[in-house]
Amino acid sequence: MKRLPILQTFINILFIASIIVVFLGLPFIITVAFMPGRIPFKINNEPVTDINTEVIILMLLFYTGHCFFTYAIYLFKKTLFLFSKKVIFDDRVIKFLDQTGKAFLVAAVLWLLPPFVFKTISQGHVKIGLGVDGFGSGLFTISLALFFMVLSEVFLMAKTIKEENDLTV
Secondary structure (H helix, E strand, O other), X not given: OOXXXXXXXXXXXXXXXXXHHHHHHHHHHHHHXXXXXXXXXXXXXXXXXXXXXXXXXXXXXXXXXXXHHHHHHHHHHHHHHHHHOOOOOOHHHHHHHHHHHHHHHHHHHHHHHHHHHHHHHHHOOOOOOOOOOHXXXXXXXXXXXXXXXXXXXXXXXXXXXXXXXXXXX
């Protein structure tokens, strides 16, 4: 477990950055919704003057997805802390891994589904594409979510086998 402190450091940095976005995201969305002229920057080289309701809903769904992502990082952080204390095949670890996977899955759905629905409604036709752009792709996030859920099941099986072995000795 020599690399565990390095992983914990990276996860802590990611968690802090995600928390900053959580705390600044909602006030930003509220400002965009009610006072779009007060935003001090341009979107697509044009000043923001009018934002429709659909865009606000889309932003809120993205924000909610980011909140689930931050929660998943928090749960993973707690799991790594238990690993550092040599708590491996514990019910808490199994629960945290499963919940981490589910939180990543909800985040991915909230990042992928709303833009698809928004584009379908606004353009009037369904356009399906598979964007694989590395770690930022929804496919990667869904795979990561499923990995954590499978890892939870593996840890549960290992815990059961360990308990059976402890009884036979």
